[in-house]
Amino acid sequence: MIDSNDTLTYSTAGNIKREQGAIEFWVRPNWDGADGQTHFLFEAGSGWFNRILVLKDGANNLRFLMWDSANEYGAGCGVGHWKSGEWHHVAATWSETQLWLYVDGELRNHGAAKPPDAIGTLLSIGASVESRDRQANALIDEFRISDIARVGNSDTSRYRVLVADSGNNEVGLHSGDCACATALL
Secondary structure, three states: OEOOOOOEEEEOOOOOOOOOEEEEEEEEEOOOOOOOOOEEEEEEOOOOOOEEEEEEOOOOEEEEEEEOOOOEEEEEEEOOOOOOOOOEEEEEEEOOOEEEEEEOOEEEEEEEOOOOOOOOOEEEEOOOOOOOOOOOOEEEEEEEEEOOOOOOOOOOOOEEEEEEEOOOOEEEEEEEOOOOOOOEO
16 A cells, blocks of 8 residues: 555656656555546656656556657546456557557556657656655555556567566566566565
């Protein structure tokens, strides 16, 4: 559970590939989707440019945002119907030219994008990197970072998955012939 006092931060080095990848997790918010509040679910990098962000914004949209050195790219969808205590699966994935946002197994939005030109030194699960606020106020489970874009029917038989392990305060590497590798946060 990531409440108003919690932050999980990790080094971006070796844990996220800025050129392409996927961030996937289950979330059970302790808020209704129409609460008008901002809740950070994932952020890599800091400042305004050269970062990756997944959040529920104050306009009650789930947003996947990415910035290069000069431009913002994004995909979003309304989540005003979400209820506190309900589970939802979120998958944000990107390539060198596109990004996609999946919610509960359905493609909700996609668009043209360029990945960050560089990425900051930290990533955060459930809060902002810089100010360590705007917590998710949610249970986040089965969080994983893949270093390939995982889109639709993409082949997932060989890939590298990074899994957050809050009990040991580390992100672990799992690779090989696996369909998933997960850890409870």
